[in-house]
Amino acid sequence: MSDTKKDSTYTVPIGPIHPALKEPVMFTFQINGEVVESVDFSPGQTHRGIEWMGMRRNPAQIVHLTDRICGICGVTHSICFARAVEQIMDIQVPERGDYIRTIVAELERIQSHLLWAGVAAHELGFDSLFHLAWRVREESMDVIELITGNRVNYGIVQVGGVRRDIVEEQFPRIQQCLTYYRDLADKLLHLFLHDRTIMMRCRDTGVLSYEDALHLCVVGPTARASGVRKDVRVDYPYCAYGDLSIDPVLPDQLLDEIRGDVYDRIVVRVLEVVQSVDIIQQCLDNMPPGEITWEQKIAKLLLAFKKAKGEAVGRHEAPRGEALHYVKMTGRESPYAWKVKASSYSNLISWPVMLKGEQIADIPIIVASIDPCLSCTDRVAIVRDGERSILSKEELHRLSVEKTRRLQHG
Template sequence: MAKTTYYVPIGPIHPALKEPIRVEAEVEGEKIVKVDVKRGFAHRGIEYMGMKRNAIQTLYLSERICGICSISHPYAFVIGSEKALGIEAPPRAQYIRTIIAELERIHSHILWLGVIAHEIGFDSLLFWTWKGREKVLDILEAITGNRINYSMYMIGGVRRDLKESHIRVLKDMITYYWEFTEHMKEVFLSDPVYKARTRGVAQVSKDVALKLNLVGPTARAAGLRMDIRQDIPYDAYADIDVKAVVPQDIVGEARGDAYDVTMVRIYEIEQSLDIIEYCIDNLPEGKILAIPNYIALLNKIKKTEGEGIGAHEAPRGEVVHYFRYDGTRDGPAVWKVIAPSYNNINSWGYCLLGAEVADIPVVVAYIDPCMCCNDRVAVVKDSTGKILDYSILHRKAVEKTRALEKELGVMK
């Protein structure tokens, strides 16, 4: 007797999705037997716009690539630009950058912990974690003036200095989150229901993680010791000796599932607290900008020809920005962005195949996806392999509309 399968489309607009993505699953009972993931619904042309503006305007545009990780893209942007332009940020600015980046990692990881709790039905845990996240957002607002989109980084340094009052609240925050993370270990890692719901779900081995080019906590949960702060240290990270957080160092083995990703993120919060404490205890004196005059900076950019790559370990994984300045304009001639979700979404097809329908939200959430970070165009081809351009797609849309009108009896 032939088995019956059903087609289950999810997205691009769906109550469970915060951003547009489409997952097309074919199910047999509750088991997924075929799956296809489609993206490209959030293309905004940011790279193209950035190449039409000066470098400072493009820097602020880069901050809008992602709302949650709104320091990660500017961080990679300034590092790449400085390499291309031959500029070095002052030591004090480098330490301030590192502090802000780790504050963002704390808030992003706590946000994800709330999201994964929500996806498995623990809404009370969602509210508790997000209440705890308010502390770090208050600190970011006190230092930068904003809870999100901080406008803190600049090519050659930072725009604002750290005051003694900021250092005092940072030390209070560190004490607060050491206690908070201990509670999170209890309510996440020691809870039998949470463990049962995440153990074995979205499981990726070390070999598969390498083949799929996974990055960030998703890769580290599979046991890969990879972290830009460790492998290619920059700014204050070069003085700190950061080590990648992997499950085998915590519990003796790495299974690479949603439970291990949870573990990695909680322990990375503690690592961020250590990094922030080191930075404020060893904060150098001095200036915070290599070129304080923005007009002078733009003039230097206009006269400089060079290229550079900026890489930063964002909360979701490595962010890479490539730049080329051609010496004829005050903005980048070439700007290319690669965000971690572009790599990590590759795991969805692998993890969903053979999984239960109820596991779809957990598989989707475990990489902490950002669709807008992808910012890619979907290329559509016909059966012969010919790319369907705007004129062909428009004609087909008109033809389909006319056919529907005829079918529904509403032809004019």
């Protein structure tokens, strides 16, 4: 086998529509026997031109567009964008508004991590655990619905604050949800971390070393699972995070060593569910009274947008890692520039390193282990590629004919 090694490499394309993928993305694997030799991937199938559309709308409209950048981490992008615009306009968000934002952001983290845990179990073929994780996730969805009025795409953030208050009657229900997850934490840790199948499939699979994690600038749980102590909530506190006691979650809280494998990524995410419950508890206990938004009236807000000049960056620790929005306003109602850097954008780049040398059967869990979110990622970066593929057909032919004519007449 070894002497024909060079010839036995073959190419396996996976995607953009494939049962192993939840979202459209195209992978090309170079495979030798059962082992992955190299990987290339081409995202861009979900590019909707959101930034371009945003530059034609005003910030009060864009916050609702940002919800639809990604259905799983909707409030992430809303907070990033709102915070960027608030910094440009020098808006001080009322404390209560900041606390509500924090509560919703942490509830989102709980549902997103449980969602991921379910998907990871499904990729391993452990479907009963998938169903369990999604059943317990419904509890957080109920509370999100109670607070924001919607299960997905909450629309709760507005520039200057939030659109709905958390009233006194809602506190017991939120408290009940926190108790539910606190009671469940041990069971979740046991199911995910002490299961032999999960241990065998995930230990030393898809390893991303500390050096590689730093080198590739991965963010969020993917970075923390490799031992990189990085969390925007701690490094650069915003919303209510400055008032709360939080520490970045690293796998060595529970295990003896950090290996940076898929198992460590599961550990980090399950522990972060517990951490989020704690953060929401702190928020509920210290919830300040007062206004929830800087300006209730949209007309006044729109007037203020027209006076806004400057540029700013809004950051937020999404469930998948740091998300970043750059906004520039030049005294018009709509922004002059808007750039979204979603967390998965930083993490996708780690796939080739993790997948190299792994077996075909491990591809789904490794791909899923960074919790990829392609609808977040497919921003402007891909446009040129998309246009090139259009150019290659009719357009290219037309250009070619035109050039021939030009040469003939010139």
